Amino acid sequence: MTLYAKIVGTGSFLPAQRVTNEALVSQLALSGVESSSEWIVERTGIHARHFAQAHEFSSDLAYHASVQALDAAGLGPQDIDLIIVATSTPDMVFPSTACILQHKLSQLHEAAAGIAGAPAFDVQAVCSGFIYALTVADAMIRAGNARRALVVGAEVFSRLLDFKDRTTCVLFGDGAGAVVLQASETPGILASDLHADGQHVGILCVPGHVNAGAVSGNPLLQMDGQAVFKLAVGLLHGAALSALAKAQMVEADIDWLIPHQANIRIIQSTAKKLKLPMERVILTVQDHGNTSAASIPLALDVAVRSGQVKAGQHLLLEGVGGGFTWGAVVLRF
Numbered sequence: 001m002t003l004y005a006k007i008v009g010t011g012s013f014l015p016a017q018r019v020t021n022e023a024l025v026s027q028l029a030l031s032g033v034e035s036s037s038e039w040i041v042e043r044t045g046i047h048a049r050h051f052a053q054a055h056e057f058s059s060d061l062a063y064h065a066s067v068q069a070l071d072a073a074g075l076g077p078q079d080i081d082l083i084i085v086a087t088s089t090p091d092m093v094f095p096s097t098a099c100i101l102q103h104k105l106s107q108l109h110e111a112a113a114g115i116a117g118a119p120a121f122d123v124q125a126v127c128s129g130f131i132y133a134l135t136v137a138d139a140m141i142r143a144g145n146a147r148r149a150l151v152v153g154a155e156v157f158s159r160l161l162d163f164k165d166r167t168t169c170v171l172f173g174d175g176a177g178a179v180v181l182q183a184s185e186t187p188g189i190l191a192s193d194l195h196a197d198g199q200h201v202g203i204l205c206v207p208g209h210v211n212a213g214a215v216s217g218n219p220l221l222q223m224d225g226q227a228v229f230k231l232a233v234g235l236l237h238g239a240a241l242s243a244l245a246k247a248q249m250v251e252a253d254i255d256w257l258i259p260h261q262a263n264i265r266i267i268q269s270t271a272k273k274l275k276l277p278m279e280r281v282i283l284t285v286q287d288h289g290n291t292s293a294a295s296i297p298l299a300l301d302v303a304v305r306s307g308q309v310k311a312g313q314h315l316l317l318e319g320v321g322g323g324f325t326w327g328a329v330v331l332r333f
């Protein structure tokens with residue numbers, strides 16, 4: 001009998017504060033930074049993003065998305081025996097956001113306390129984080145080390161933005177998405193393909209670190225946008241083809257492409273290379289901006305709740321981000 005990991009519930013959460021391009025551009029103008037909604041829309045496809053309040057952390061966003069995913073699966077926290085959170089904006093240096101999330105979930109109701117004791121850890125692969133986390137959870141389920149996993153992407157990227165740098169601060173937003181994965185005799189995750197190449201660390205990074213009670217180095221996001229753009233399309237295409245080949249499938253077998261939502265032009269180029277019409281691509285970048293590790297599970301949940309993604313369909317998820325890291329997952333929903 002082949003054992004699969006199957007998605008049995010999805011959820012997502014966006015902080016209440018929605019910031020349109022117009023609002024952001026007006027805010028930037030106050031500190032002498034020039035931009036325009038037209039530029040942002042034309043170069044990125046982004047119209048708005050959500051920003052968390054100072055008291056909201058990745059674990060809070062993750063908590064709300066997780067509760068929704070558990071409800072959709074008809075399960076409670078006590079049914080979960082593995083928690084993986086993909087994030088580059090953890091609540092603390094340590095312990096992991098996954099441990100903080102576990103504690104918050106354990107307080108949902110009396111029975112929820114049963115989630116205590118399940119292994120919980122974070123995965124840090126920036127915008128590819130959810131693809132990495134899903135792959136790790138899939139492997140643990142298929143190896144018999146877990147039966148029901150909560151896999152979450154959660155970010156408060158607004159904390160890392162340099163609002164004096166117009167080339168980066170208009171691109172990112174905050175949010176969370178979650179899935180419940182369950183061991184199943186019916187497919188499930190069919191194939192995965194992960195990669196990293198550390199020679200590109202410098203083109204997209206937050207180099208600051210805590211040192212002797214202070215931050216050493218730049219604690220804000222810096223990026224060579226054009227270098228990232230050029231690398232992203234080719235790498236995503238390679239990973240997508242490789243994951244499809246491992247699943248013994250071809251591009252035409254895919255019902256929906258759910259890409260990392262960084263930039264509409266990267267998404268369009270990737271879809272074109274895969275010969276997939278844009279009607280078969282889930283798009284949320286216009287409303288969410290780039291929410292890093294949260295963007296794929298957020299887009300998946302939006303597509304499930306809108307009725308676009310249906311049970312039995314084949315999905316191709318793909319992500320690329322700092323590291324450089326990239327990867328793709330093919331699954332039957």
Ligand SMILES: CC(C)(COP(=O)(O)OP(=O)(O)OC[C@H]1O[C@@H](n2cnc3c(N)ncnc32)[C@H](O)[C@@H]1OP(=O)(O)O)[C@@H](O)C(=O)NCCC(=O)NCCS
Binds near residue numbers: 035263290322
């Ligand atoms: C960042 C990005 C949108 C910039 O678009 P681009 O077409 O490459 O634009 P350029 O960097 O060539 O800049 C063109 C001009 O627009 C200006 N510009 C940059 N940001 C601007 C902004 N927010 N508003 C107005 N003008 C802006 C630049 O200063 C430059 O002006 P100049 O010609 O006078 O020097 C694009 O490179 C990109 O999307 N890269 C990938 C980023 C990404 O997805 N990162 C996350 C990966 S996980």
